[in-house]
Amino acid sequence: MRAQPTFNNEVSIVLCGEAGQGIQTIETVLTGTLKASGLHVFATKEFMSRIRGGSNSTSIRAATSPVRAYAERIDLCVLLDRDAYPWLRPRISPETLVIGDPAVFADVEGLLPLPLTELAQQVGEKIYANAIACGFVTALLGLEPTALEATLQQMFDSDRDVLAKNLRAARLGRERGEAAVSKKQLTCRIEADAGVTGQLFLNGSQAVGLGAIAGGCNFIGSYPMSPSTGVLQFLASYAERFGILVEQAEDEISAINMGLGSWYAGGRAMVSTSGGGFALMGEGISLAGGMESPMVIHLAQRPGPATGLPTRTEQGDLDLALYAGHGEFPRAILAPGTLEDAFDCARQAFAMADASQSPVILLTDQYLLDSSYNVPQLPIPAAPHEHRIVETAANYRRYALTESGLSPRGIPGYGRGLVCADSDEHDQAGFITERSEVRVAMVDKRLKKLALLRGEAAVPHRLFGPKNHRRLLVGWGSTRPAIEEARARVNDPETAFLYCPQVYPLTAAVQQLLLRAQRLIVVENNATAQFARLIQRETGRLADADWLQYDGLPFSVENLETRLRQEVCS
Amino acid sequence: MTANPFIREGCDIAWCPGCGNFGILKLMSEALAELKLDPQQTVMVSGIGQAAKIPQYLQTHFFNGLHGRALPVATAIKASNPTLTVIAESGDGDMYGEGGNHFIHCIRRNPDLTNIVHNNMVYGLTKGQASPTSQRGFATPLQPAGVILEPFNPLGVAISLDASFVARAFVGHKEQTRDILQQAIRHRGYALVDLLQPCVTFNKLNSYQWFEANTRYLDPDHDPGDRSQAFTRAIEEDPLRLGVFYRKDKPVFEEQLDGFKTDKRPLYQRQVDLAELGKLVGEFT
Numbered sequence: 001m002r003a004q005p006t007f008n009n010e011v012s013i014v015l016c017g018e019a020g021q022g023i024q025t026i027e028t029v030l031t032g033t034l035k036a037s038g039l040h041v042f043a044t045k046e047f048m049s050r051i052r053g054g055s056n057s058t059s060i061r062a063a064t065s066p067v068r069a070y071a072e073r074i075d076l077c078v079l080l081d082r083d084a085y086p087w088l089r090p091r092i093s094p095e096t097l098v099i100g101d102p103a104v105f106a107d108v109e110g111l112l113p114l115p116l117t118e119l120a121q122q123v124g125e126k127i128y129a130n131a132i133a134c135g136f137v138t139a140l141l142g143l144e145p146t147a148l149e150a151t152l153q154q155m156f157d158s159d160r161d162v163l164a165k166n167l168r169a170a171r172l173g174r175e176r177g178e179a180a181v182s183k184k185q186l187t188c189r190i191e192a193d194a195g196v197t198g199q200l201f202l203n204g205s206q207a208v209g210l211g212a213i214a215g216g217c218n219f220i221g222s223y224p225m226s227p228s229t230g231v232l233q234f235l236a237s238y239a240e241r242f243g244i245l246v247e248q249a250e251d252e253i254s255a256i257n258m259g260l261g262s263w264y265a266g267g268r269a270m271v272s273t274s275g276g277g278f279a280l281m282g283e284g285i286s287l288a289g290g291m292e293s294p295m296v297i298h299l300a301q302r303p304g305p306a307t308g309l310p311t312r313t314e315q316g317d318l319d320l321a322l323y324a325g326h327g328e329f330p331r332a333i334l335a336p337g338t339l340e341d342a343f344d345c346a347r348q349a350f351a352m353a354d355a356s357q358s359p360v361i362l363l364t365d366q367y368l369l370d371s372s373y374n375v376p377q378l379p380i381p382a383a384p385h386e387h388r389i390v391e392t393a394a395n396y397r398r399y400a401l402t403e404s405g406l407s408p409r410g411i412p413g414y415g416r417g418l419v420c421a422d423s424d425e426h427d428q429a430g431f432i433t434e435r436s437e438v439r440v441a442m443v444d445k446r447l448k449k450l451a452l453l454r455g456e457a458a459v460p461h462r463l464f465g466p467k468n469h470r471r472l473l474v475g476w477g478s479t480r481p482a483i484e485e486a487r488a489r490v491n492d493p494e495t496a497f498l499y500c501p502q503v504y505p506l507t508a509a510v511q512q513l514l515l516r517a518q519r520l521i522v523v524e525n526n527a528t529a530q531f532a533r534l535i536q537r538e539t540g541r542l543a544d545a546d547w548l549q550y551d552g553l554p555f556s557v558e559n560l561e562t563r564l565r566q567e568v569c570s
Numbered sequence: 571m572t573a574n575p576f577i578r579e580g581c582d583i584a585w586c587p588g589c590g591n592f593g594i595l596k597l598m599s600e601a602l603a604e605l606k607l608d609p610q611q612t613v614m615v616s617g618i619g620q621a622a623k624i625p626q627y628l629q630t631h632f633f634n635g636l637h638g639r640a641l642p643v644a645t646a647i648k649a650s651n652p653t654l655t656v657i658a659e660s661g662d663g664d665m666y667g668e669g670g671n672h673f674i675h676c677i678r679r680n681p682d683l684t685n686i687v688h689n690n691m692v693y694g695l696t697k698g699q700a701s702p703t704s705q706r707g708f709a710t711p712l713q714p715a716g717v718i719l720e721p722f723n724p725l726g727v728a729i730s731l732d733a734s735f736v737a738r739a740f741v742g743h744k745e746q747t748r749d750i751l752q753q754a755i756r757h758r759g760y761a762l763v764d765l766l767q768p769c770v771t772f773n774k775l776n777s778y779q780w781f782e783a784n785t786r787y788l789d790p791d792h793d794p795g796d797r798s799q800a801f802t803r804a805i806e807e808d809p810l811r812l813g814v815f816y817r818k819d820k821p822v823f824e825e826q827l828d829g830f831k832t833d834k835r836p837l838y839q840r841q842v843d844l845a846e847l848g849k850l851v852g853e854f855t
Contacts, residue, residue: 200854210851216842218829219650221642238850239828243840245649246829250675254642257635261615261646264633265654266838269646287636378851384841411838412613412631412647413654422626422634423618432584432626432634 005075005097006187009064012073013137016057016088017080019050022130027058029134029151034062035201035374036147037138038192042067044371046553049226049310055087062141064191068338068373068481072556076140078133079105080116097186099136112185119172128169135170139177141188145170196374203372204364204478205230207339208298210378211346212270213242216385217296219269221247221258223277226310227366228300231272252277256284256297263293264421266389266411268350270296270362275304275317282324285359289329291421292399292407292446294353294360298346301365303552312552313367315477315525321361322504322534328443330356330450333504334459335363337480341501342368343378345459352457354388356449357409363503365525367554368478392417397428401441405448454505461510464488465496471567472517473497474543476531479523479555486560492568503531506538514541521567523547525555574603576612578629585620590767593741594688595627598659601751602628612655615644617669619695621661621688638668641676641685648681649824651836657755659686663693666702666722673724677731680760681823686751687724687762690769691776698772708775724764725804729797729816734759736800736816740781741767746812753814759822766810788813 015026027043034041039062048054059074061067074091079100085108092098098105102113114136116129123132131152138148148170156163180186202210208231212220222232236246245267249255252273259269273281278299288295299321303314321333332352336345346362353360392410396417400407407428412419420430425442427433464484471494475483480499487497498513500506506514514520514535522532522543529546536542547563549555576599585591602612614625618637625632631654635643644658658665665673665687676685691708693699699712702722709716728736735757739747747765754761766785768777786809793799800816824830833840 198855200851202854206854210847213842213847213850214844216840218837218840219646221646236828240831241846241850242843243833243835244829245824245827245837247649247679247827249642250671253639254672254675257639257642258646260635261633261643262650262837264643265613265647265650266836267646267650268837283636284639291633291635380844380848380851384844387841389838411651413611413651413836414838416610418609418629419631420625421632423636424634430632432623 004184004186005095007075008189009191010067011062011075011141011188011190012071013060013062013076013078014057014074014088014091015078015080015133016055016084018053018083019048019056020052021080022127023056023058026130026134027060029131029148029155030060030137031201031372032151032154033134033138033143033148034060035199036151036197037143038194038196039063039190040066040193040196040374041201042069042371042373044070044367044554047311055083057084057088062190064193069485069557070367070371070482070554072558076137078137080129080133112180114173114176120169122172123165123169128165131166131169132173135173136177139174140181140186141190142181145174199374199376200378201372201374202339204339204342204369205234207342207378208346208362208364208369209234211343212296212350213238214343214381215347215350216268217270217350218243219245219259219262219267220272221249221255221269222272223249223252223255225274225277227302227369228272228274228277228298230369231298231300252280253284256281256295259295260284260288260291260293263295264411264419266414268354270298272298272300274300274302275320276307278317278320278324283326286325286327286329287423288359289325289327289331289446290423292357293421294357296349296353296360296362298362298364300369301363303550309552311366313365313478313525313554314550314552315365315479315530316527316550318363318503318526318530318534321363329446330358330453331504332356332358332360332453332502333363334360334501335477335503336368336501337475337477337499339373339375340379345501347381348459351385352453354385355457356452357406358449358453363477365478389414391415392419398430399426399428399442399445401428401445404452405445450505454507458507459502461501461507461513462499463496463513464499466493467496469496469517470494471496471519471521472513473521473523474500474514474531474535475523476500476503479525482555482557482560483523485557486564489557489561490564490568492564495564495568504534506535511539514539519544521545521547523555523560526550574599575609576602576629578627581627583627584623586771588770589620590690590741590769591621591624591688593744594765594767595624597741597744597748597751598624599628601748601755605752605755607655611653612657613647615640615647615656615658617660617664619661619664621659622664624659638664639672640664641669641672644683645676645679645681645823648683649827651838652682652824653836655755656683657686658683660688661694662687662689662691662703663701666724670702674727674731677728677733677760679823680734680820682758684755684757684761684763686754687764688767689764690767690773692769692773694769694772705775723805724762725815726801728762729801729804732797732818733762733816734818734820735761735814736804737762737814738764738766738810738812740785740812741765742778742781743812746787750814757817759820784808785810785812787811788815
């Protein structure tokens with residue numbers, strides 16, 4: 001007989017079943033219940049690219065203090081179908097409490113039995129196994145039943161019969177859970193934080209969508225592609241409320257050209273896509289560069305090449321974002337690491353694109369977009385975005401040469417001038433030219449704008465840990481919380497973490513930190529250390545080590561903690 | 571007589587002497603002036619090719635973008651500011667070849683814009699290869715034994731998609747063509763004008779004389795409200811019919827968008843409602 005599991009301050013719960021079984025519903029109900037009970041909650045899902053069958057799981061951490069990163073450890077493992085056990089086997093440890101139907105998992109040693117099939121039949125249908133599992137888990141955690149009931153009430157408000165059955169199912173699960181607790185099959189001590197209940201709870205797609213609205217987004221034409229579609233659908237659902245024009249384009253080429261047409265006519269447009277779609281947008285990105293049009297491109301990364309792993313995560317498209325589009329022109333790439341950053345970077349992408357009249361790429365990934373947790377607030381700006389469109393005079397020239405390289409941006413129908421924008425090399429008025437001196441002047445003009453993106457318009461970095469560090473961990477995008485947590489756990493006085501939400505161009509401050517570090521370690525969710533190579537190109541500094549992962553899954557806190565401990569000891 | 575406000579003075583025109591594009595340019599400036607449109611409210615959108623240079627030579631706003639991509643750009647310009655008159659004008663290779671997918675879906679969307687396609691059945695800017703509308707057997711440097719593909723039938727495709735205005739014109743017929751262009755620009759909704767023109771340099775087959783001999787106007791009793799009849803005329807090849815084949819009043823794209831339901835202003839006049847955003851964020855508790 002093994003030791004009775006005890007969970008102090010934090011518990012990691014994983015539920016796994018096949019596609020179509022309702023894992024998403026369980027995640028929504030359970031996270032809602034945990035948060036309503038005053039626990040900090042983090043949830044992320046991994047799923048297969050199929051509509052039915054396979055194995056999909058959601059990993060939920062509930063804790064006394066904030067949790068924002070994926071952890072490999074499983075405390076409570078709820079198996080909803082036969083395939084779930086082999087799928088999760090690598091993450092199941094002797095300390096894991098495995099919960100499942102004894103009729104299905106007779107051979108699993110130490111199983112905490114929950115007769116899901118039998119209980120679901122009592123309620124009426126297989127689908128009620130979800131509410132049974134939720135009732136069971138919340139009882140194991142010692143949560144008041146009211147929070148779960150309220151969450152179910154909210155969720156199934158529209159159908160009284162379905163609601164009644166869910167409440168009944170939850171009660172059946174709870175009774176089993178309470179019985180397990182009274183038999184001392186586990187002990188759980190996670191103190192609630194009353195402040196959590198009033199906090200926000202959202203996922204990365206929602207944070208990007210809200211940030212886009214904050215940035216003044218009023219046009220999005222896009223073609224659905226996982227994992228970028230969430231942002232498109234989010235904006236579609238608020239189209240009327242925020243006056244956003246939304247169109248499902250026939251392809252990504254159309255999407256980005258629509259976006260450029262909208263900016264030209266006074267809109268604030270973005271596109272949302274993933275690697276394959278972004279590749280199709282390459283010529284459009286170049287057009288933004290040549291026409292000096294602002295453009296915001298949300299590139300939600302998933303593992304490539306080609307179709308790759310459509311529903312999984314990777315940071316493999318930094319090079320693509322950096323080099324997409326023929327010719328030479330400035331751009332910026334932002335890669336948020338938290339929900340607050342996702343909101344803020346999406347907002348800033350619009351401000352930067354508008355200010356620099358250049359494309360700005362917002363680089364996220366499946367992990368960030370599909371993860372959710374509670375946050376105290378989002379950084380909503382105090383004032384709306386700057387109004388940069390000028391009223392044109394009769395002699396208006398779209399590409400007038402100026403000190404900064406920026407020409408005042410007019411739009412058709414506002415003022416007395418004509419706005420002539422051309423993708424061919426052009427003179428100051430927008431007319432096609434092949435004169436060498438004009439060509440050189442226009443190239444210089446366009447490239448000058450990079451200084452703005454590197455300088456005053458840039459999104460600042462963050463440094464965690466000691467200022468006088470010897471060792472510098474560097475991360476960008478969604479790896480931030482896992483690196484932060486691993487660094488805090490190890491708490492080595494010589495190790496700091498530099499987080500770069502603006503991966504290109506690198507600010508002077510970031511370059512300094514990189515050059516000063518005695519030992520430089522770059523952490524990336526890809527196979528070829530793309531950011532490390534960007535750093536080398538920009539600063540000449542070659543990283544001393546690259547910590548990489550490219551199996552389609554995010555870094556776990558444990559993985560980084562182990563690597564850091566080894567690093568610190570060596 | 572007052573000067574035509576749509577004529578742009580001092581242009582260095584890149585077309586060959588005798589090119590059909592000159593005639594189209596003149597007809598366009600006349601059509602726009604006679605409609606009493608305001609150059610400050612008119613936007614020309616084009617792709618790449620010889621025809622796509624036309625916005626450079628007209629006194630209007632213009633967006634001369636990428637090869638094949640005029641229609642998505644034009645659609646978004648019209649949606650972003652519906653007070654503008656938007657004309658997407660390019661050649662047959664641009665609109666029917668490189669931009670073929672956009673052509674199909676633009677018709678389905680039905681934005682209120684005019685789509686003028688200079689159709690000379692050959693590629694000019696790249697020097698003489700086949701276009702989607704080249705006839706079978708047409709020999710080119712790239713198809714030395716002659717074209718073996720079926721020519722693209724833009725009118726047939728447009729009518730099959732229930733386009734709201736479908737016409738064909740020939741640049742050699744000034745009065746009729748100016749009238750068709752004006753009808754198309756005035757039409758509310760997507761309007762296609764497939765505009766036949768000779769390429770004097772690279773297409774020795776489809777000359778002015780050939781078009782004169784091989785085209786004929788639709789009969790006076792043709793009913794543009796009859797889709798089947800329009801389609802029947804559209805697939806006739808000998809002779810090619812000219813005139814307004816089909817028209818149908820339909821809801822336009824931009825007016826049906828949710829983003830215009832409560833706020834009718836063009837996008838440039840809008841600003842994010844931060845108080846409302848605060849409320850929305852609050853809904854995520």
